[in-house]
Amino acid sequence: MLKLLKYALYDILKSRFAIIYTVFLALVAISIYQVSDDLSKVSLSLMNIMIMIVPLISAVFATTHFYNNLEFIELMLAQPVKRSQVFLSQLFAVILMLSLSILFGFGLPMLLWGADSSLITLLAVGVILSAVFTGFAFLASVLTRDKAKAIGISLALWIYFSLVYDGFVLYIIYSFADYPLEKATLGLVMLNPVDLGRILMLMQLDISALMGYTGAFFQKFFSSNMGLFIAGGTLALWMLFPNFFALRVFRKRDF
Amino acid sequence: MIWYQIRIMKRYLTVFLLLLFLVSTAEGFSTVIRISPGQSIQEAVDRAMPGDTLRVAPGTYPQSGIVIRKSLVLIGEDYPVLDGEMKGNVLVIAADNVTIQGFKIINTGKSNMDDSAGIKFFDSKNCVIRDNILENAFFGLHFSNSSGLTIIGNQIHSGAVREFEVGNGIHLWKCKNSFIGNNEVSGHRDGIYLEFVTNTQAKENLIQKNMRYGLHFMFSHDNSYIRNTFKNNGAGVAVMYTKNVLMKENRFEENWGSSAYGILLKDISDSEVIGNIFLKNTVGIYMEGSSRIEFTGNTFRENGWALKLMASCDQNTFKANNFTQNTFDMSSNGSVVLNTITENYWDKYEGYDLDKDYVGDVPYRPINLYSVIVEKIPAAVMLWRSFLVTLLDRMEKILPTMTPDQMIDQSPKMRPYDIG
Amino acid sequence: MISVNGISKKFGKQEVLKDFKLSFDTGNSYAIMGPNGSGKTTLIKSILGMVLPDSGEILVKGQSIKGSESYRSSIGYMPQIGRYPQNMKVGQLFSMMKDMRPEIKNYDMDLVEAFELNKIKDKSMGTLSGGTVQKVSAALAFLFNPEILILDEPTAGLDPIAVEILKSKIQRERKAGKLILVTSHILSDLEELTNHAVYIFEGKVFFNDTIESLKEMTSEEKFSPAIAKLMQWTLKKKSTTYELTHA
Incomplete structure (x- = not known):
């Protein structure tokens, strides 16, 4: 497993994409640091990038990578190694690469110009979202036999979680505006990893004061041990489930 | 001439010293x-x-x-x-x-x-x-x-x-x-x-x-x-049921919290708010039921909301103020607006000034769609900073549909006023 | 050595292998033939464990391959088109393959030397020409002295000199008593390399015997016309396919 991971990781880290992605993130971070004068503004701007761009790139890259490596995966399958190991080595290589890009691209400017706890949370959220969307992408890849279709599904999942779902939430909130909605919205947040990551980030910044009663409710929840445990557990489930199902399908899939 | 003046001054001085002696x-x-x-x-x-x-x-x-x-x-x-x-x-x-x-x-x-x-x-x-x-x-x-x-x-x-x-x-x-x-x-x-x-x-x-x-x-x-x-008071400043107030060159700073205000104006009328600085408040000014207040030459900087103007306010004038680095410039709970907003500087203004008179050629809408939604449905705040909200606000800027029509600065300044 | 015991495989509605039975024995070299879509690739992939049959079982060295992966260390596989990680160097690819079979210490370096792959060990796989990649694939298939060699279109894309090197290597291994399965569209290659013909038609074994008996049965002197005749028979008997074997 570690051997396979080592080689898969070596290959992916040397790819042009890893470098371009890291440099892109670093440039974004540097320009944000140059423009904004205080850390909470930096956090907010970086968060916007994190919420929109990171899942998109993770989804598209992971799908493309899976299909570009399909022949290599087939070659691996003809070797005396377990299927699950072949799959997990590819998966972890992609997640590690995406995470390292975030840690370096965003982390180095932070080391240079300072960071606070919200930015550390930001990095964690970025890594988690990368893992979640890599999972979606791999699931889409193993379920289809066509690269275009798989990318389509990955993109659809991205659009769903970053746009459609929130529209749906807005509709629900609007329809039931007369009822106390705090617990319901909390539940809705849990059902979307992007929203959950975003709210966790917002709670780190003291702008949660702008969020009124709902904000105060969220703040109370997410600052309790129970709340953090539930949020962490939910995010862990979001990382595990797509990957787990992708692994199951992969083990039964014909190549 | 000069000699004459000194003489008169000497006389006054004598009288003054005499008085001082008596008083003491x-x-x-x-x-x-x-x-x-x-x-x-x-x-x-x-x-x-x-x-x-x-x-x-x-x-x-x-x-x-x-x-x-x-x-x-x-x-x-x-x-x-x-x-x-x-x-x-x-x-x-x-x-x-x-x-x-x-x-x-x-x-x-x-x-x-x-x-x-x-x-x-x-x-x-x-x-x-x-x-x-x-x-x-x-x-x-x-x-x-x-x-x-x-x-x-x-x-x-x-x-x-x-x-x-x-x-x-x-x-x-x-x-x-x-x-x-x-x-x-x-x-x-x-x-x-x-x-x-x-x-x-x-x-x-x-x-x-x-x-x-x-x-x-x-x-x-x-x-x-x-x-x-x-500065940094639990809920900022709250003033109510009063008329003819003058507030000049005060600083309202760092009143930060879920129900804190730089200043809350409730049923205040016929007053003037001039040259004040509102810095880093959750809400710079929150006003309801207030009328005929003139806001001039104030600076609103780094507030969550610079202004929350409830629909119960009328005939107020916001003129020649600076709005910079606020998360939201303005929000309101109604669509009928009977207040005047004019000649302010807004750092979020994206218009142009072709005739170089330092006044933007297209009007500025200080209320964005999302702040209207949040005002109507507070729970919608959970969507803050999401991709959806960013997109909605962009669309609203191009095709205004929901934000109040009258809530417009028709002559936004291209440069900030040199105040505060 | 390999027994395929009645495997069936459907892809969607298309039944590619139907209760497929066949066994491959040590010391023989099998030419696996059949029209496109007849199921030969599915057969090879089933043996390699890349395609999982719906029913039936495959035994390699007497052990069912289901859920097992260790049996693959006795198989050398040369894919039709080898695609490798673009940024991996040739040398790294070899060490990775060796890493995957840590128990094997004796390497067969014949092809590595003959193709002079040491000279390019620092080149990235992505920069190699198609022919060179095939050379790498061939060298990897033979590297571990496997008891079974599965070669999918081994000569495609190779230059004539390399083809000759590879062919003589295959023949040497066959003489050394290995089990070899070859698919190819080049019938002359098959005639040279194999002693046993398997013709698959519509998911079933249509012919399975030595090349001599194939020639005998078709009353043809040469390999190619014999195969052509076999193909004609399949067309005639399309409705009722049955197995032809040497009684």
Whole structure:
């Protein structure tokens, strides 16, 4: 497993994409640091990038990578190694690469110009979202036999979680505006990893004061041990489930 | 010419010196009573004749409930400590022409029943309270039904932890024609509290870190507030049910919290808010039921919302203010807007100025769609900073559909005003 | 050595292998033939464990391959088109393959030397030409002295010199008593390399015997016309396919 991971990781880290992605993130971070004068503004701007761009790139890259490596995966399958190991080595290589890009691209400017706890949370959220969307992408890849279709599904999942779902939430909130909605919205947040990551980030910044009663409710929840445990557990489930199902399908899939 | 002037000046000078001599000798007729630690201030007061001066030597006086019913001048030398030992009021005054100066008053009672205070005035006129230090008082300075008060240079601090454990720093009820200047208040419930107070001026006070409001007034007409700083108070500043207020060059800073405001205006009318600075407040100005207020030359910087203007407000004018680095410039709960917004500078303005007159050629809409939604459905705040919201706001800018039509600055400035 | 015991495989509605039975024995070299879509690739992939049959079982060295992966260490596989990680160097690819079979210490370096792959060990796989990649694939298939060699179109894309090197290597291994399965469209290659013909038609074994008996049965002197005849028979008997074997 570690051997396979080592080689898969070596290959992916040397790819042009890893470098371009890291440099892109670093440039974004540097320009944000140059423009904004205080850390909470930096956090907010970086968060916007994190919420929109990171899942998109993770989804598209992971799908493309899976299909570009399909022949290599087939070659691996003809070797005396377990299927699950072949799959997990590819998966972890992609997640590690995406995470390292975030840690370096965003982390180095932070080391240079300072960071606070919200930015550390930001990095964690970025890594988690990368893992979640890599999972979606791999699931889409193993379920289809066509690269275009798989990318389509990955993109659809991205659009769903970053746009459609929130529209749906807005509709629900609007329809039931007369009822106390705090617990319901909390539940809705849990059902979307992007929203959950975003709210966790917002709670780190003291702008949660702008969020009124709902904000105060969220703040109370997410600052309790129970709340953090539930949020962490939910995010862990979001990382595990797509990957787990992708692994199951992969083990039964014909190549 | 010059010689002539000097001559006239010399003559005035002579008259002035003569007057000074008369005044100083006149004072000489009244008695100066000295009090040292161990002696009872109350006894000294009782013995003194109206117009007498009591000079209190340095040291600690564990005495409370000292009552003054005649015109006296009490002067503390090098801040003698009047320790109320947690029992009721320390000084109670019901007389005209009383001066209290240079005392350090500590440890009043902590009762809401009798509103224990460091210095409490009833039915007094033309009194001066200056340069006192109040520490750990329930109420600091408490005035009822008085007028012609001069409250200057006092430092009023409380170390209370919870709001119900402490009263207001400077509390005026039914007072008029007074001046409150250069005081510092912190750690109290309200910094300055005025109820039924008229024709009074508060100037250059520093009011910070109070539990509730920095400044809180109701039914207090014809007052002015100039160059005060209200900083980091629990809920900012709240003023209500009052007309003809002048607020000029004050600073409202760092009032940050889920229900904190730089200033909350409720039923305020016919007033002027000029040249103030609103910095880093959750809401710079929140106003409801307020009319005919002119907001000019104010700076709104780094607030969550610069302005929250409820639909119950009308005929207000926002002119030539600077709006920079606010999360939201403005929000409102209604669509009918009867206020005027004009010639302000908005850093979020993305228009152009072809004719180079420093006025943007396209109007600016200070209310974005998302803030309208949040105002209607507060729970929608959970979508803040999401991709959906960013997209909605972009679309709204191109094709306005939901934001109030009249809430427009028709002549936004291209450059900030040189204020604050 | 390999027994395929009645495996069936459907892809969607299309039944690619139907109760497929066949066994491959040590010391023989099998030419696996059949029209496109007949199921030969599915058969090879089933043996390699890349395609999982719906029913039936495959035994390699007497052990069922289901859920097992260790049996693959005795198989050398040369894919039709080898695609490798673009940024991996040739040398790294070899060490990775060796890493995957840590128990094997004796490497067969014949092809590595003959193709002079040491000279390019620092080149990235992505920069190699198609022919060179095939050389790498071939060298990897033989590297571990496997008892079974599965070669999918081994000569496609290779230059004539390399083809000759590879062919003689295959023949040497066959003489050494290995089991070899070859698919190819080049019939002359098959004639040279194999002694046993398997013709698959519509998911079933249509012919399975030595090349001599194939020639005998078809009354043809040469391999190619014999195969052509076999193909004609399949067309005639399309409705009722049955197995032809040497009685």
